[in-house]
Amino acid sequence: MASTDKARVLLVGAGGVGAMACYALESGGGAEVTAVLRSNYDVVEREGFSIDSIEHGKGIKGFRPSKIRKSVPNVTDEDLPPFDYIVVTTKNILDVRPNVLDLIEAAVTPGVSAIVLLQNGLNIELPIIERFPDNTVLSGVSIISASEPEKGHIVHEFTDTSKVGPFPSLKVPSSESVAAAKWFVELYNRCGRVNCQFDEDVSFTRWRKLVYNSSFNSVSAILNMGVVRMRMTRHVVDDLIKPIMAEIFATAKAAGVTLPEGLDMQMIRLDPPDEDFLPSMGQDAAKGNYMEVEVIVGAPLREAERLGVATPTLKTIYGLLRGLQVKAKERKGAWKAEFEEDNPYY
Amino acid sequence: MASTDKARVLLVGAGGVGAMACYALESGGGAEVTAVLRSNYDVVEREGFSIDSIEHGKGIKGFRPSKIRKSVPNVTDEDLPPFDYIVVTTKNILDVRPNVLDLIEAAVTPGVSAIVLLQNGLNIELPIIERFPDNTVLSGVSIISASEPEKGHIVHEFTDTSKVGPFPSLKVPSSESVAAAKWFVELYNRCGRVNCQFDEDVSFTRWRKLVYNSSFNSVSAILNMGVVRMRMTRHVVDDLIKPIMAEIFATAKAAGVTLPEGLDMQMIRLDPPDEDFLPSMGQDAAKGNYMEVEVIVGAPLREAERLGVATPTLKTIYGLLRGLQVKAKERKGAWKAEFEEDNPYY
Structure with missing residues (x-):
C-alpha cells in the first residue's frame, strides 16, 4: 500500500486531537504527515506547535508536521503521489458545515487512500463509504483530552488511548481493510508512548x-x-x-x-x-x-x-x-x- | 368581615406584582395596606416606590403603602385588629425557602383573615388549607408583567388582568369564600384602571x-x-x-x-x-x-x-x-x- 518508505498521511483538522495524532505519527518515524490547518496555520508556519503533553512531554516547542497546508491538496491537479491515509479529525457538524466529503474528495485516490475517521459519533462512516466505495474506511475512537487553548498551543492531559478498526464496506475486501487498520495502529504506536489498539468491532x-x-x-x-x-x-x-x-x-x-x-x-x-x-x-x-x-x-x-x-x-x-x-x-x-x-x- | 371602613390588608412580598397590587388597592381607597418589604424596605421607607405603569401612569414618585414593615406582624403579640386579607405575592420556591406557612402564620386570625395567593403554580393552596382550615383561601392568577429593575422602582408593562376566586375548602362555607373573593375583586377594581375578575373555576x-x-x-x-x-x-x-x-x-x-x-x-x-x-x-x-x-x-x-x-x-x-x-x-x-x-x- 505504501509507495515510499514512510506512509504518506494527510491529516485534516489539526486542533487538539489532530495535532497529537500528527505528533505521534511523525515522532514514531513511520509517517510523513501533511497537515491541513485552518485558523492556526499562520502561527504554526511561523513558530510550529507548542505542546504540553502528559505522554510526549511538556514544553515541546516548534513542532512542525512534515508539510503544512491551508487547504486540502488536489492530488490529480498537483500530480502528487497518493496518500496512504487521510485522517479526518475535524469536528463533525454536518448540520452546519460543508460536508467533510466535499472537503477531502480531491485528496482521495480511489482504491488506494484509506480514510481514517478520528471523530465522535455514530454512523459517521455511512456517507463516506457511499461516496468512496472503493476505499478502505477506518474508524478511530480516541480518548485523549487534547485541547488548543490558544492557536498553535496544544494541551494534552489524558493518556492517548485510541482504537482503530475497519468499517465493513461492500466493495473492499475485509483482509485489505484489516491490514490497513493494523498498519495504521503500528505507525501510531511506533513512538512508544501512546496506546493505540486494533479494534475488531468498531x-x-x-x-x-x-x-x-x-x-x-x-x-x-x-x-x-x-x-x-x-x-x-x-x-x-x-x-x-x-x-x-x-x-x-x-x-x-x-x-x-x-x-x-x-x-x-x-x-x-x-x-x-x-x-x-x-x-x-x-x-x-x-x-x-x-x-x-x-x-x-x-x-x-x-x-x-x-x-x-x-x-x-x-x-x-x-x-x-x-x-x-x-x-x-x-x-x-x-x-x-x-x-x-x-x-x-x- | 371588615372591621373598619377600609379593608385591612397585609401584603407579603412587594416586588413587581406585590407593589402593583398595593397601588391598585390603596389608590382605589377601599383598603389600608400593610406591606412587608424585604430587600427594598430602606429605599421605600426613604423615598417611596417610584412606578412606571402602563395603566396607572408613568413617573409616579413617592408611593407609600399605608404601612410598611420589615417582617410579618404578630397580630396577637402586637394586639392588632385582624387582617381581612393576607395577600401573598412572594416567589413560590418551597424547595429552597422557608415555607410561606411559617412566614404568615403569626398574622393570620383564624376564621377571619382570607389568604390570597397571587402566585404561580399548581396545588399551591393545599398546604395553606391544611394549616389554616378555618380560613378562606383565595387563588389569584395575575397577568401583569411587572418587574423591579432597581430596588423600589417598579415597571409595569402589561395591562393588569387578574382573576381571583375561592379555593374549595372543607370547613369554610362556599358562600363565605365566594363573598370574600368578590369583595377583594371589588376593592382591587375600585381604582378604575385595572381588570380583576371573579374566578368561578380557579x-x-x-x-x-x-x-x-x-x-x-x-x-x-x-x-x-x-x-x-x-x-x-x-x-x-x-x-x-x-x-x-x-x-x-x-x-x-x-x-x-x-x-x-x-x-x-x-x-x-x-x-x-x-x-x-x-x-x-x-x-x-x-x-x-x-x-x-x-x-x-x-x-x-x-x-x-x-x-x-x-x-x-x-x-x-x-x-x-x-x-x-x-x-x-x-x-x-x-x-x-x-x-x-x-x-x-x-
Missing part, C-alpha cells in the same frame, strides 16, 4: 462511547455543568444521565450491539472525582461554538426511531441541543432572528 | 396558565432563549413546547379539567411577535436566581404520576430545571460541591 466501540457522550456531553452542554458536580447532586444522574444511558443501551441492543452490564456505572464513575470536568460539548456550548449534536444525539435517536425503540429522554435532550445550536448559529451570523413567511407560529 | 385558570408556564417558562430558562426566537426556529416549538403543552392538556384532563381545543396555538402566539420576551423563569435562570420549578413543573408532574399520565418531556425538563436550581443554590452558598459519604456516584 460498532461496539462507538456505541460504547455513546453511552458517555450522549448523556454526559449533552447534559453538560445544556446545564453548563461539569460531570463531577452532576454526580455530586445525585439527582442529575438519576433524572437524566441514567435514563439516557438506558435508552442508548436499548437502542444499541436493537441494533445488534450488546453493551455489557455495569457499563453505565463504570461510565458514570469514569472521570476522577477530585476535579470537575466539562466534556467537549459542554465546552463548545459555554463558548457559543457549534456542538456535535447530530452525530452524538441525532444519529442514535434516528436509529432508535428506525428500530422502534422508545427514547423519550434523548428526544427532549435533542430538541434542547438543537435550540442551543441555533443560538450558536445566530452568534456566528449563520441564523437570522426572523419569521419566515409561512411560519405558523408568527 | 382550577381551570391555573391549569390554563400552566400550558404557557410549564412550556415557555421552562424552556426559556434552560435555553436562555426568548419566546419569539423559539417560535422563529419552529423546531423548538415542535420538539419541546408542543409536546409539553400536550402533556399538560392530558394531565389536566385526567385531573378533571378540560382545556379548550386550540388553546395551545393561542398560547404559542400569545406574546407580540415584534419583540422578544424572556419569561420570568428565563429571567431568573439568566440572573442565577431561584426558579419556581416545583410549583410550575414539579406539581403537574406529580399530578401526572398520581393519575398515570405519561409525561416524558416534562420529566426530562424537570430534571434539567432541578439541575439549574442546584447551580443557583451553589451560587447563593446554599449548596456545596462535595460528595456525601453514601453517594454511589463517587
Whole structure:
C-alpha cells in the first residue's frame, strides 16, 4: 500500500486531537504527515506547535508536521503521489458545515487512500463509504483530552488511548481493510508512548462511547455543568444521565450491539472525582461554538426511531441541543432572528 | 368581615406584582395596606416606590403603602385588629425557602383573615388549607408583567388582568369564600384602571396558565432563549413546547379539567411577535436566581404520576430545571460541591 518508505498521511483538522495524532505519527518515524490547518496555520508556519503533553512531554516547542497546508491538496491537479491515509479529525457538524466529503474528495485516490475517521459519533462512516466505495474506511475512537487553548498551543492531559478498526464496506475486501487498520495502529504506536489498539468491532466501540457522550456531553452542554458536580447532586444522574444511558443501551441492543452490564456505572464513575470536568460539548456550548449534536444525539435517536425503540429522554435532550445550536448559529451570523413567511407560529 | 371602613390588608412580598397590587388597592381607597418589604424596605421607607405603569401612569414618585414593615406582624403579640386579607405575592420556591406557612402564620386570625395567593403554580393552596382550615383561601392568577429593575422602582408593562376566586375548602362555607373573593375583586377594581375578575373555576385558570408556564417558562430558562426566537426556529416549538403543552392538556384532563381545543396555538402566539420576551423563569435562570420549578413543573408532574399520565418531556425538563436550581443554590452558598459519604456516584 505504501509507495515510499514512510506512509504518506494527510491529516485534516489539526486542533487538539489532530495535532497529537500528527505528533505521534511523525515522532514514531513511520509517517510523513501533511497537515491541513485552518485558523492556526499562520502561527504554526511561523513558530510550529507548542505542546504540553502528559505522554510526549511538556514544553515541546516548534513542532512542525512534515508539510503544512491551508487547504486540502488536489492530488490529480498537483500530480502528487497518493496518500496512504487521510485522517479526518475535524469536528463533525454536518448540520452546519460543508460536508467533510466535499472537503477531502480531491485528496482521495480511489482504491488506494484509506480514510481514517478520528471523530465522535455514530454512523459517521455511512456517507463516506457511499461516496468512496472503493476505499478502505477506518474508524478511530480516541480518548485523549487534547485541547488548543490558544492557536498553535496544544494541551494534552489524558493518556492517548485510541482504537482503530475497519468499517465493513461492500466493495473492499475485509483482509485489505484489516491490514490497513493494523498498519495504521503500528505507525501510531511506533513512538512508544501512546496506546493505540486494533479494534475488531468498531460498532461496539462507538456505541460504547455513546453511552458517555450522549448523556454526559449533552447534559453538560445544556446545564453548563461539569460531570463531577452532576454526580455530586445525585439527582442529575438519576433524572437524566441514567435514563439516557438506558435508552442508548436499548437502542444499541436493537441494533445488534450488546453493551455489557455495569457499563453505565463504570461510565458514570469514569472521570476522577477530585476535579470537575466539562466534556467537549459542554465546552463548545459555554463558548457559543457549534456542538456535535447530530452525530452524538441525532444519529442514535434516528436509529432508535428506525428500530422502534422508545427514547423519550434523548428526544427532549435533542430538541434542547438543537435550540442551543441555533443560538450558536445566530452568534456566528449563520441564523437570522426572523419569521419566515409561512411560519405558523408568527 | 371588615372591621373598619377600609379593608385591612397585609401584603407579603412587594416586588413587581406585590407593589402593583398595593397601588391598585390603596389608590382605589377601599383598603389600608400593610406591606412587608424585604430587600427594598430602606429605599421605600426613604423615598417611596417610584412606578412606571402602563395603566396607572408613568413617573409616579413617592408611593407609600399605608404601612410598611420589615417582617410579618404578630397580630396577637402586637394586639392588632385582624387582617381581612393576607395577600401573598412572594416567589413560590418551597424547595429552597422557608415555607410561606411559617412566614404568615403569626398574622393570620383564624376564621377571619382570607389568604390570597397571587402566585404561580399548581396545588399551591393545599398546604395553606391544611394549616389554616378555618380560613378562606383565595387563588389569584395575575397577568401583569411587572418587574423591579432597581430596588423600589417598579415597571409595569402589561395591562393588569387578574382573576381571583375561592379555593374549595372543607370547613369554610362556599358562600363565605365566594363573598370574600368578590369583595377583594371589588376593592382591587375600585381604582378604575385595572381588570380583576371573579374566578368561578380557579382550577381551570391555573391549569390554563400552566400550558404557557410549564412550556415557555421552562424552556426559556434552560435555553436562555426568548419566546419569539423559539417560535422563529419552529423546531423548538415542535420538539419541546408542543409536546409539553400536550402533556399538560392530558394531565389536566385526567385531573378533571378540560382545556379548550386550540388553546395551545393561542398560547404559542400569545406574546407580540415584534419583540422578544424572556419569561420570568428565563429571567431568573439568566440572573442565577431561584426558579419556581416545583410549583410550575414539579406539581403537574406529580399530578401526572398520581393519575398515570405519561409525561416524558416534562420529566426530562424537570430534571434539567432541578439541575439549574442546584447551580443557583451553589451560587447563593446554599449548596456545596462535595460528595456525601453514601453517594454511589463517587
